[in-house]
Amino acid sequence: MKRVLALRESHPKETRAALSPESAKKLAGLGLSVTVEQGLGDRAGYSDEDYRQAGAAVAERSKALPEAEIILRVRKPEDSEIETLPTGVLHLSFLDPFNESALIQKLAAKKVNAVSVEMIPRSTIAQKMDALSSQANLAGYAAVVLASDRMQKILPMMMTPAGTISPSRFFIIGVGVAGLQAIATAKRLGARVEAFDTRPVVEEQVRSLGAKFVKVDLGDTGQTDQGYAKELTPEQMEKQRLEMAKACARADVVITTAKLFGRKAPVILNEAVLEQMKPGSIVVDLAVESGGNVAGSKVGEDVITANGVKIIGPENLEGYYPKDATQMLGANFANFIEHFWDAEQQAFVYRTEDEILSGSLITRDGEIVHEKFKA
Incomplete structure (x- = not known):
């Protein structure tokens, strides 16, 4: 035995x-x-x-x-x-x-x-033992709940005798397992959601969840045989940042989920992008433990930028529940x-x-x- x-x-x-x-x-x-x-x-x-x-x-x-x-x-x-x-x-x-x-x-x-x-490979037969995906699902959910708890406003539109409250805007960067769960959770809570990924193939999944897919023409991108996004060239990264800056500027919450398997996470939101965001807006960096997607993010800490943007770097987000x-x-x-x-x-x-x-x-x-x- x-x-x-x-x-x-x-x-x-x-x-x-x-x-x-x-x-x-x-x-x-x-x-x-x-x-x-x-x-x-x-x-x-x-x-x-x-x-x-x-x-x-x-x-x-x-x-x-x-x-x-x-x-x-x-x-x-x-x-x-x-x-x-x-x-x-x-x-x-x-x-x-x-x-x-x-x-x-x-x-x-x-x-x-x-x-x-x-x-463990991402295949149909291996789904039930795919620990990376099961935990990423929870991280995507937890990121939205964490952000909503720190926000200065509510997520859904609300019509009251005192007037109408407009819904919060979420921008999800990276539409893997965690990103899809973040989109679904934010939508269920009533937020207006936009999402971006370097892989055009995920646009249909984003739309099926009721979110808007932000299109950026980066040329040849695609994904690896394991389903991960391929690493971008410096030129592609810069073009991506310029387009994402517009979506970040109108968002109340930005959640970054971009990880490169086995390598340091790419910096997606630099200081220039953060400077264009609204005071009081929130960024949750799900990749902070592998290097971080956001300039200035720190593991286990909240960082406030000069213009009042709060960057949250959660440690062990998968273990929040x-x-x-x-x-x-x-x-x-x-x-x-x-x-x-x-x-x-x-x-x-x-x-x-x-x-x-x-x-x-x-x-x-x-x-x-x-x-x-x-x-």
């Missing part, structure tokens, strides 16, 4: 857990022995007793870790933790492999079989294990011909096996 251990997060800003009681029950139903570290779900609203009722054992890390064969966690392990991991263990978490070459080498040296969940985030993330992990689980052998089978595993397995048996990181 394979032993699964879900570890509690040590990062002070991390509220999510890698396993919910519901997902623990699912794994136990497959025949796995499930253990969670004491206090695993405390920040997400799940008690140790909730996990016990779901069929999981609750234990101290030091006692459970040596026997673990599959480890689940949200964030990458600290350097000091790697030596404590059992040799040959299957380790699932976000790893940020493009920026963590030293970490990958240490995991390989320890003979940890490490899966980076953000590398930790109970739902944990439920979704736990389901992603459980679905991944189930996909490679052999009921007869009661074992996780490394089907390396499967694009899901070949796309996300970084290290195995003491070697770096992913093609992108071998060098």
Whole structure:
């Protein structure tokens, strides 16, 4: 019987857990022995007793870790933790492999079989285990709610005996998973919404949500085979900024969601664009933790520009609603294990011909096996 251990997060800003009681029950139903570290779900609203009722054992890390064969966690392990991991263990978490070459080498040296969940390909069959998308959905929702809580006016149009209040204007930059959720949430709350993306193919999705698509002729753009926007040339970036400045100037809230997978986020709103915005308007930078889309944005801080624009740089926005985030993330992990689980052998089978595993397995048996990181 394979032993699964879900570890509690040590990062002070991390509220999510890698396993919910519901997902623990699912794994136990497959025949796995499930253990969670004491206090695993405390920040997400799940008690140790909730996990016990779901069929999981609750234990101290030091006692459970040596026997673990599959480890689940949200964030990458600290350097000091790697030596404590059992040799040959299957380790699932976000790893940020493009920026963590030293970490990958240490995991390989320890003979940890490490899966980076953000590398799971965006395919139809992999949707149910796509942790990057499930968490981006929550980030897009949270960005709108966060902005509405800081605004000086309400979102919907309201007709009152004292007069008519016009709806707030939102401008969403980047129409990926987070951007689409931000558009949908702002529209549901009654705002007037505009959106922009370098990929013209998303215009139909924007319109289907009732928002206006801001067109900018950038020439050849397109998207990668993983569905991400391609990096723009300096000339394209400048043309984009000039057109977006107009939309930003009429917006009450701007939400930037543009990330380049594995690379520093591009600066989309520079000082010149911010200077044209209305005093009291708000910018929420969803990419602040990967470098930031907005000039002057800071992780975990609110920055007020000279002309009174508030730039919000939320830290761990995906974890603003930790109970739902944990439920979704736990389901992603459980679905991944189930996909490679052999009921007869009661074992996780490394089907390396499967694009899901070949796309996300970084290290195995003491070697770096992913093609992108071998060098």
